[in-house]
Amino acid sequence: MTPPAPPALSVATRPANDAGAMRLSVWFSITGLLLLATLLAAAFVQARQYTLLNLTVQHQDDYLALNLYQVEIEYLRLREQLRKEVDAPGSPALQLRYDIFVSRVALMHSDRAQRLLTYGEDAEAVMQTVDSFVRRADLYLGSDPRGPLSPQAAAALLSALETLDGPIHQLMLEASHRVAGRVTERQAQVRHHNRIGLALTAFLLAAVLLFAGIALRQMRSLEERRRRQAELADQLRDARIEAEAANDAKSEFLADMSHELRTPLHGLLGMLSLVKDSPRDPRATDWLGAADDSAQHLQRLIDDIIDLSKLEAGTLTLLPAPVDLATLLREVLALLQPLAAAKGLSLRLDSDPALPARVQIDATRVRQVLYNLLANAIKFSEAGAIVLRARQRIDADGVPLLAFDVSDTGIGMDGDTVLRLFRRFSRADDPRARRQDGSGLGLAISRKLARLMGGDLQAQSTPGAGSVFSFWCPLRPAAESPLTQAPALATAARALQVLVAEDHPVNQRYMAALLARLGHHATVVDNGLEALQTLQARAAGAAVPAFDLVLMDVHMPVMDGVDAAAALRALPPPIGQVCVVALTADVYGDTRERCLAAGIDEVASKPMSSVALRALLERRFGNPVAAPGTPGLPALDSPADRSGHSGELPGLLDTATLHTVRDLMGPAGVPTLYGGFFAQAEDAARRMRDALRDADTEALRRCAHTVKGAALNLGLPALAQAASRLNREAGTLAAPHLALAVQRYEEITAATRTLCEGEGLLP
Amino acid sequence: MQRRKLLPLAALPWLAPWPAWALEAPEGPVVLSLNGRVRQTNRGASAVFDMAMLERLPQLSYATRTPWYARPRKFTGPLLRDVLAAAGSHGEQLRAMALNDYRVEIPVADAQRHDVLVARLLDDKPMPVRDKGPLFIIYPFDQNASLRSALYYSRCAWQLKAIEVQ
Numbered sequence: 001m002t003p004p005a006p007p008a009l010s011v012a013t014r015p016a017n018d019a020g021a022m023r024l025s026v027w028f029s030i031t032g033l034l035l036l037a038t039l040l041a042a043a044f045v046q047a048r049q050y051t052l053l054n055l056t057v058q059h060q061d062d063y064l065a066l067n068l069y070q071v072e073i074e075y076l077r078l079r080e081q082l083r084k085e086v087d088a089p090g091s092p093a094l095q096l097r098y099d100i101f102v103s104r105v106a107l108m109h110s111d112r113a114q115r116l117l118t119y120g121e122d123a124e125a126v127m128q129t130v131d132s133f134v135r136r137a138d139l140y141l142g143s144d145p146r147g148p149l150s151p152q153a154a155a156a157l158l159s160a161l162e163t164l165d166g167p168i169h170q171l172m173l174e175a176s177h178r179v180a181g182r183v184t185e186r187q188a189q190v191r192h193h194n195r196i197g198l199a200l201t202a203f204l205l206a207a208v209l210l211f212a213g214i215a216l217r218q219m220r221s222l223e224e225r226r227r228r229q230a231e232l233a234d235q236l237r238d239a240r241i242e243a244e245a246a247n248d249a250k251s252e253f254l255a256d257m258s259h260e261l262r263t264p265l266h267g268l269l270g271m272l273s274l275v276k277d278s279p280r281d282p283r284a285t286d287w288l289g290a291a292d293d294s295a296q297h298l299q300r301l302i303d304d305i306i307d308l309s310k311l312e313a314g315t316l317t318l319l320p321a322p323v324d325l326a327t328l329l330r331e332v333l334a335l336l337q338p339l340a341a342a343k344g345l346s347l348r349l350d351s352d353p354a355l356p357a358r359v360q361i362d363a364t365r366v367r368q369v370l371y372n373l374l375a376n377a378i379k380f381s382e383a384g385a386i387v388l389r390a391r392q393r394i395d396a397d398g399v400p401l402l403a404f405d406v407s408d409t410g411i412g413m414d415g416d417t418v419l420r421l422f423r424r425f426s427r428a429d430d431p432r433a434r435r436q437d438g439s440g441l442g443l444a445i446s447r448k449l450a451r452l453m454g455g456d457l458q459a460q461s462t463p464g465a466g467s468v469f470s471f472w473c474p475l476r477p478a479a480e481s482p483l484t485q486a487p488a489l490a491t492a493a494r495a496l497q498v499l500v501a502e503d504h505p506v507n508q509r510y511m512a513a514l515l516a517r518l519g520h521h522a523t524v525v526d527n528g529l530e531a532l533q534t535l536q537a538r539a540a541g542a543a544v545p546a547f548d549l550v551l552m553d554v555h556m557p558v559m560d561g562v563d564a565a566a567a568l569r570a571l572p573p574p575i576g577q578v579c580v581v582a583l584t585a586d587v588y589g590d591t592r593e594r595c596l597a598a599g600i601d602e603v604a605s606k607p608m609s610s611v612a613l614r615a616l617l618e619r620r621f622g623n624p625v626a627a628p629g630t631p632g633l634p635a636l637d638s639p640a641d642r643s644g645h646s647g648e649l650p651g652l653l654d655t656a657t658l659h660t661v662r663d664l665m666g667p668a669g670v671p672t673l674y675g676g677f678f679a680q681a682e683d684a685a686r687r688m689r690d691a692l693r694d695a696d697t698e699a700l701r702r703c704a705h706t707v708k709g710a711a712l713n714l715g716l717p718a719l720a721q722a723a724s725r726l727n728r729e730a731g732t733l734a735a736p737h738l739a740l741a742v743q744r745y746e747e748i749t750a751a752t753r754t755l756c757e758g759e760g761l762l763p
Numbered sequence: 764m765q766r767r768k769l770l771p772l773a774a775l776p777w778l779a780p781w782p783a784w785a786l787e788a789p790e791g792p793v794v795l796s797l798n799g800r801v802r803q804t805n806r807g808a809s810a811v812f813d814m815a816m817l818e819r820l821p822q823l824s825y826a827t828r829t830p831w832y833a834r835p836r837k838f839t840g841p842l843l844r845d846v847l848a849a850a851g852s853h854g855e856q857l858r859a860m861a862l863n864d865y866r867v868e869i870p871v872a873d874a875q876r877h878d879v880l881v882a883r884l885l886d887d888k889p890m891p892v893r894d895k896g897p898l899f900i901i902y903p904f905d906q907n908a909s910l911r912s913a914l915y916y917s918r919c920a921w922q923l924k925a926i927e928v929q
Contacts, residue, residue, distance in 0.1 A: 067831075074863060099892035100863045100922065106893065107831065143891065 027214050035207045042200045049193050052186070071104040072172045075164065082158045089151050098141040105130055123174065126167035133160050253440075261301055267294035304441040307368075311448040317740055318362040318452060321718065322478030325359050325402075326351065329390060332370045340378050345386055347374070352391035356477035359402060365449050366473070369457070370404060372442040373469045377408035381466070384409025392475055401455065402475035407468040413461040421459055422447045446471070479717075496520040496548040496621055501531035501564065502583075503556045507606075511551065514610055518617065523547070527556040528564025535568065539575045547578055548621060552600070554584040554591060562598045569599035579620055583608060596739045597693055602746070619750035652752050653759065657715025671763040674756055677714055681707050681749050688726070688742045692735075700738070701730040704745070722748045786849060789813035794897050795846070795881070799928040802851030810850035814897070817883055820845045825878070827905040830916055831895070838901045839884035843874040846881050847928070854928035859900060862892065862922040869900070869918050871928075877910065878903050881923070895921035 074097070081097040108127065137157055140149040149157075271291035275284045310316040333349050340347040370388065377386045386408045393403040413421070422443050443457070450457040455473030500511045500522050508524045515522040525531050531550060538546060550568070552561040559567075565580050582595040585606040592603045604616060662670055684703040691700035704726035711720035722745040726738075733741060756762050786803040791813035793806075801810045820841035828835045847857075857869040873879055882899040883889065890896025899921045902910045 070863070077863075096862055096892065102893040103895055103922070143893075 028211075028218070031207060031211045031214055035204070035211060038200055038204045038207055042197065042204065045193055045196050045200065049190065049197075052189060052193075067104070067107055068175045069172055071101075071108065072168055074101040074104045075161075075168050077101075079158070079161050079165075082154060082161055085149070085154045086151060086158055089149070089154060094149070095141055098137060102134055105134060122167070123171055126164070126171050129164060129167060133157075133164060136160060257301070257305070261298060264294035264297040264301075267291070268298065304445060307445050308441050308448075311445060311452070315736065316452065317737060318365060319744065320360050320362050320476070321721075322358050323361050323363040323366075324357060325355060325390070326357065328363055328367060329370070329388065332367055332374065333388065335371065336374045336378060339375065340386060343378060343382070345378060345381055345384065347378070348385060348387045350387055350389040352389075355390060355392055355402070356475070358478040360476035360478045361402070361473065362453070365453070369446040369449055369471055370406070372446045373404075373406040373471065376442065377406050377410065377467075377469075381408045381410035384466070393472060400475040401472045403470065403472040405468055405470050407466060409466040412463040412465050412467055413459075414463050418459050418461050422457070496617065497545050498522050499531060499534060499547045499550045500524045501526075501528055501550065501556065501561065502553045503527055504553075507553070511608070514608070514613055517610065518614060520617070526558075528552070528559030528561055528567075530558075531564050532559070532567055532571075535575050535578065536571070546574065549617075550578055550580045552580055552582050553606075554582050554595065562594050562600070565595070565600045566598040581616060581620075590736065593736050593739060596689070599693075601689075602743060618754065619747055652716065652718045652748070652755050654715035654717050657713075658759075658761075661714060670761055674714065674761040675763045677710055678749070678753050678756070678762065680710065681719065684723075685742070685746045685749060688745070692739055692742055695735070697730040697738070700742075701727050704730065716752050719745075719748050719752050786810050786851075787816070789816060791815055795923065796925045797847070797850040797852060797928060798925065800852060800854035801928055802853065803849065804851075812846070812849075814883065814889075816849075817841055817846070817881065817898075820849060823878060823880060824884075825880075825903055825906075827901065827903060829901070829904065829919070831921075835905070837884075837886050838880055838882035838899065839887060840880045840882040840898070840901075843879040843881050843900065846926075847871065847874060850928075852928045856929040858927040858929060859918070859920040859923055860925045860927070861920045862924050865920055865922075867918050867920050873902075873918065877907065892922060898923040 078097045078101040081091070081094050085091060085094050108130075139146045140153060140157075268291045271287040271294070274281070274287045275291075278284070281287075307316070329349055329351060333347060337347055374386065374388060386406065389405040389407070391403055391405075393401040395401050443459075447457040450471050450473060453473035455471065457469065457471045459467060459469050461467035498515050498520050500508065500515070502508045502511060502524065503526050512522040512524055523534065525534050531552065535547060535550070552565060554561040556564075561582050561584075565582070568578070568580065569576055580600045582600045582603045583606045584591050584595070584603060595603045602616070602620075604612065608616075661673070684707045687703045688700050691697070691703065704723045708720050708723035708727055711717075711723055722741070726741055726745055729741070730738065753762070786805040788805050789811050793811045794814050795817065796806070796809045796811040798809045801808075803810050805811060817840065822839060823842055824837060824839040826835045826837040852871070855871050857871060857874075858866060859869055860866050869879075880899075880901045880903075882901045883897065885894065885896075885899070890899060900919050900923055902915050902919060904910050904915070
């Protein structure tokens with residue numbers, strides 16, 4: 001019945017997944033930024049190193065120092081040459097040596113050498129001494145010599161030069177130390193940078209590792225997601241296979257059911273043909289009995305199918321009303337007692353005395369579920385007892401429940417069977433059992449009904465030890481009321497003139513017979529057009545009484561029921577206002593809605609049972625004529641009548657209020673009061689129909705509201721409830737449901753009126 | 764096809780006889796002498812130049828920063844490769860020698876690749892010995908950053924007096 005549940009795990013895990021992905025991406029961004037920052041820092045350090053190196057290259061301190069050392073060398077060479085000059089004067093080499101020495105000295109004056117050798121006072125003094133020597137020597141060896149260098153002058157120069165010996169050496173040593181210091185300083189800087197570089201590299205490594213780790217995690221999570229998706233795909237595939245299987249089951253069911261429907265039909269036709277061929281055969285009664293059995297079987301099957309279709313289409317509406325619980329349970333048991341007795345089983349009711357006597361339930365549907373459970377229990381038990389236990393229970397949310405348990409001592413079922421039990425089109429037993437009874441839809445329908453009521457149906461079973469079926473619905477106690485019986489049938493004042501428009505000859509004959517049984521006169525026509533013509537002809541001829549009612553089949557050749565009704569309503573009164581009831585076997589679609597929209601007063605389902613027809617006529621025309629000598633028809637109706645309209649109408653009259661009203665108004669005032677009210681209520685019904693046709697829910701609501709208050713005041717709770725429901729739900733109910741509710745209101749109005757008449761409340 | 768024709772053509776300069784002109788004899792005092800693998804000799808096995816001969820070669824000027832001067836200075840003189848060509852040098856390696864006996868190896872490739880000057884003018888004035896003259900090998904440091912290193916600074920021989928081609 002239920003399609004395979006969609007896998008819930010994927011839905012549950014997805015938000016967590018998303019959060020994970022978000023966290024991951026945040027981590028990703030942080031690590032990425034970290035990486036970027038590290039790379040930038042590394043680039044900065046390298047740029048710094050590059051600048052430092054460039055600075056060194058530009059200064060060329062090392063090279064400059066080398067040049068400065070050469071000052072000392074050239075000094076030594078010049079001294080050597082000057083000594084030679086003193087011994088052997090006139091060598092041109094002296095001039096060259098001197099010039100080279102001066103060029104070297106000039107280097108010490110250059111900016112860069114100054115920077116390298118931040119001379120102390122000593123160095124300053126040395127430089128001054130050197131400069132004064134150069135000035136002195138330039139007198140003989142400069143670019144513009146004053147005269148040739150005499151040996152005496154050479155000796156004097158030599159002695160002056162020799163005084164520079166120590167200071168120059170000192171200066172060069174100092175330069176050497178300073179360069180060494182610079183180199184050390186630079187090395188320290190480079191080392192420092194290297195350290196930073198190393199740290200950055202280590203950090204970079206860590207960041208890259210982190211990055212890789214996160215990427216790995218991401219990959220894993222992707223892999224995980226992919227795996228989950230594959231899983232999901234598998235589940236979807238399984239679900240599809242299951243759905244296909246369910247579809248196959250449905251097809252198989254259709255095939256089986258067609259066969260099963262045909263079997264009783266064959267029996268029925270066979271028996272009927274026997275009776276037809278030999279009408280005086282004494283065995284005819286047996287044959288008719290067999291035909292009746294077949295027909296009943298057929299009807300049960302079709303009822304089940306229709307119920308399930310309605311449940312699945314969502315068009316089945318529950319009609320809860322106050323019900324005497326004990327009576328209902330006794331009725332159900334009484335229905336099944338013969339079946340149980342036939343198998344030698346005891347059938348017992350165990351009702352909790354604490355249960356309220358009257359409860360608000362849809363009696364028809366509760367009876368249907370209980371009947372089904374008990375019938376199943378009887379079917380599958382060969383000996384022992386079947387107990388129907390009714391009690392009050394509180395569910396987990398504290399809501400009081402009305403709970404029924406049906407326990408048997410039958411063959412029991414294993415777990416798998418219990419699981420399959422509530423599915424559509426499946427049966428616990430083997431195919432041979434199908435011959436016995438049922439469509440196999442009973443439990444599926446029962447569970448759907450239970451759930452529609454707000455409860456459930458569950459089974460517990462042990463193979464060989466019997467089963468317990470538990471059915472519960474919310475417990476809503478109803479007020480105690482003595483006037484609860486459905487209005488008793490009384491005889492109608494006159495025979496009605498009924499026009500039956502029906503194309504099928506068998507149905508024509510059936511309807512005619514049915515109406516005749518009830519003491520009415522039927523005129524049968526084949527289609528909608530003929531119905532119209534007949535109506536007009538009858539209205540023209542004064543000799544025959546006019547029609548009171550048209551029973552209109554919806555599907556007919558030439559002109560169908562809906563079109564005929566529409567055409568009929570267009571005719572001038574009084575023909576145009578004749579009561580029209582549509583008969584249809586349609587359970588689907590908008591047939592009912594279309595009928596009501598075309599001006600049809602009421603839609604009844606086919607086939608129409610005698611009880612339903614009688615109820616219909618009673619509603620429309622008061623108590624019908626009881627056919628002479630017909631104490632009700634044989635069981636054309638199944639034990640649990642499911643026409644949906646004959647549900648109990650308890651609480652029609654509230655005696656307490658009635659007494660109050662009587663006291664207030666006096667016996668004379670009451671009939672006027674109630675008569676006025678019913679005129680108003682029936683007028684309201686018509687206006688509701690109009691509002692329904694015009695889709696004017698507000699007008700509908702207003703009508704219902706007027707009736708509701710008055711009905712309560714007059715002690716007519718059922719009518720008040722029906723009106724209240726219309727008032728409350730006019731705006732929310734779908735059109736077909738609303739139409740049904742209006743129809744329900746009309747039914748209750750009619751029933752209440754009948755009852756009031758019986759009570760002598762009406763004039 | 765083209766290539767095959769070109770190859771012998773490229774070989775031609777090597778096979779052809781050396782230019783008819785010979786290196787003239789110096790008139791003034793010799794300032795630079797090239798020894799070793801030189802073909803254009805004008806004094807013994809050497810090719811010697813006086814200042815006028817160097818001045819007659821194509822001259823080039825550029826200003827560049829150097830470690831020896833605080834400011835960029837303008838140097839003028841013939842290109843080293845022109846001097847080598849004039850001497851008919853056919854070696855791979857040069858050894859530059861200075862008045863102060865400074866020696867340094869210079870690959871011939873340096874002269875081919877860079878505009879290496881045999882500078883004879885500093886800021887358009889002749890250089891005396893006491894101002895690193897009379898000749899100064901100068902690399903175009905400002906044109907090429909890769910030249911600004913101790914290696915190339917050391918190749919800048921000042922007070923240049925001779926080049927030995929090896």
